[in-house]
Amino acid sequence: MVARVPVRQGLFVDADPPLLLGGRCRSCGRPHFARQENCPYCSSAHTEDDAFSGPGRLWAHTAVTAAPPGYQGEVPYGFGVVELPVGLRVVGRLTEADPSRLSIGRLMDLVVVPLHVDDEGRHVVTYAFAPEAI
Amino acid sequence: MEVAGVGLHPFGRHPGTSLPAMGAAAVRAALAEAEVGRGGFQAAFCATAYAGVASGHKVLGALGMTGMPIVDVEAGCASGAAALMLAASAIASGQRDTVLVFGVEKMPKGIIRSSFFDPWQEEAGLAATPAYFALRAQRLMETSGVTKDHLASVVVKNRAQGAGNPDAMFRSAVAAADVLGSRVVCEPLHLWMLCSPNEGAAAVVLRAARRSGVRVDSAVLRSHLPGAVLSESTPLAGLADESVVPPSTLAADAAYEEAGVGPEDLDVVECQDTDAARELLGYEELRLCPPGGSAELLESGATALAGRLPVNPSGGLLSKGEPLGASALGQVVELVRQLRGQGAERQVPGARVALAHTVGRGANAGVVILTR
Numbered sequence: 001m002v003a004r005v006p007v008r009q010g011l012f013v014d015a016d017p018p019l020l021l022g023g024r025c026r027s028c029g030r031p032h033f034a035r036q037e038n039c040p041y042c043s044s045a046h047t048e049d050d051a052f053s054g055p056g057r058l059w060a061h062t063a064v065t066a067a068p069p070g071y072q073g074e075v076p077y078g079f080g081v082v083e084l085p086v087g088l089r090v091v092g093r094l095t096e097a098d099p100s101r102l103s104i105g106r107l108m109d110l111v112v113v114p115l116h117v118d119d120e121g122r123h124v125v126t127y128a129f130a131p132e133a134i
Numbered sequence: 135m136e137v138a139g140v141g142l143h144p145f146g147r148h149p150g151t152s153l154p155a156m157g158a159a160a161v162r163a164a165l166a167e168a169e170v171g172r173g174g175f176q177a178a179f180c181a182t183a184y185a186g187v188a189s190g191h192k193v194l195g196a197l198g199m200t201g202m203p204i205v206d207v208e209a210g211c212a213s214g215a216a217a218l219m220l221a222a223s224a225i226a227s228g229q230r231d232t233v234l235v236f237g238v239e240k241m242p243k244g245i246i247r248s249s250f251f252d253p254w255q256e257e258a259g260l261a262a263t264p265a266y267f268a269l270r271a272q273r274l275m276e277t278s279g280v281t282k283d284h285l286a287s288v289v290v291k292n293r294a295q296g297a298g299n300p301d302a303m304f305r306s307a308v309a310a311a312d313v314l315g316s317r318v319v320c321e322p323l324h325l326w327m328l329c330s331p332n333e334g335a336a337a338v339v340l341r342a343a344r345r346s347g348v349r350v351d352s353a354v355l356r357s358h359l360p361g362a363v364l365s366e367s368t369p370l371a372g373l374a375d376e377s378v379v380p381p382s383t384l385a386a387d388a389a390y391e392e393a394g395v396g397p398e399d400l401d402v403v404e405c406q407d408t409d410a411a412r413e414l415l416g417y418e419e420l421r422l423c424p425p426g427g428s429a430e431l432l433e434s435g436a437t438a439l440a441g442r443l444p445v446n447p448s449g450g451l452l453s454k455g456e457p458l459g460a461s462a463l464g465q466v467v468e469l470v471r472q473l474r475g476q477g478a479e480r481q482v483p484g485a486r487v488a489l490a491h492t493v494g495r496g497a498n499a500g501v502v503i504l505t506r
């Protein structure tokens with residue numbers, strides 16, 4: 001089995017099903033992602049760990065056809081925003097690279113996908129969203 | 135206060151011209167119009183996002199015009215509006231009489247690498263700036279009557295207007311079929327619906343005294359409120375909350391109030407058309423139309439050069455390209471010329487009240503209202 005390493009530590013739990021690692025404000029109660037020490041909405045320093053699961057609803061989607069700066073993976077790839085049940089709209093990759101095969105409102109699973117292989121032969125992985133089979 | 139002089143170095147690709155040389159050309163032209171010489175301004179603000187340390191000093195150093203405070207200002211696409219806001223504040227406070235504001239940029243072709251994103255976001259493919267524009271365009275289409283044909287119409291309108299602007303990078307009209315035939319960068323945005331990062335410079339001399347006839351009635355810069363996922367602040371996540379007021383509306387409302395005018399009083403507008411959908415969103419955010427009404431306003435012909443409220447008579451960024459530090463001041467240069475009746479074949483007849491709008495990463499939004 002090829003070793004896997006997350007693209008950033010503390011961003012998600014690489015399990016089945018995966019979880020996004022964010023936080024929640026103890027003052028205003030609102031969730032945030034990625035994890036921050038201070039609430040990005042009300043400025044409170046009283047925040048705590050929280051974790052968010054899918055599936056969510058597709059809120060906006062497109063596909064990236066040319067590699068953006070610093071990206072070594074394949075193109076095209078899907079890109080969009082998924083609204084999670086917790087009330088967060090999360091930007092992320094989509095496993096579907098053809099926008100015509102998706103539509104707003106589609107149920108999307110939270111998944112973990114490989115990006116590329118690093119210098120030590122490990123798969124660098126990130127969170128992404130995949131359309132639920134209809 | 136007044137705009138005493140404006141100057142521009144054409145926007146485009148100028149491989150043989152250095153950044154200080156472009157800046158110096160624009161500054162010299164603006165100072166000449168204002169009849170202000172060396173020592174005639176008490177502060178200078180230089181807008182740039184990518185030029186690096188002490189760019190303003192390089193430009194004014196090349197002209198032998200240093201000694202006063204020179205401050206570089208970075209606020210993404212709104213850098214020029216930020217510099218103008220600081221200059222206007224210095225004059226309004228009575229601390230300065232005459233302030234030089236200029237913007238310079240020299241950017242390569244293609245998607246710009248931005249230190250805004252974390253390295254992991256680049257590695258994950260999330261630093262895809264046009265993709266964020268595309269998602270915003272799709273949401274506009276989802277929440278209003280805007281279609282891809284409307285996006286193409288914006289490009290056709292602005293390129294036709296830009297054909298009359300000798301300072302623009304693209305000076306040819308295009309057909310909607312060719313816009314829709316250009317390659318898809320990020321659905322629904324095709325290549326010709328996106329502005330090109332490029333090179334150029336613009337300069338404006340602000341002065342307390344009233345001689346020239348073009349007044350600055352407001353120069354407002356506002357940043358974003360937290361919570362919106364697809365605002366120019368480009369967060370990784372936002373709340374499922376439609377009530378967050380965008381920074382362009384915050385800036386526009388403050389500018390209208392300060393100037394004592396409303397959107398119905400405007401004669402001409404230059405707005406941020408980073409992509410074709412961004413212009414239509416601007417119609418809503420600047421209150422040029424009711425929410426969801428941008429397609430109808432465009433279809434009515436009101437925002438074309440011959441219409442009731444021409445938007446982007448210069449051709450917009452879609453024709454000029456976008457040298458970040460210079461672009462917002464380039465809008466002001468265009469509007470000052472319009473208000474003076476120097477718009478040549480793209481003149482808006484009898485223009486008296488003009489609005490410049492810019493918004494970019496940060497997020498920052500700038501709105502400047504000029505009158506004569």
Ligand SMILES: [Zn+2]
Pocket residue numbers: 025026027028029030039040041042043044
């Ligand atoms: Zn809070």
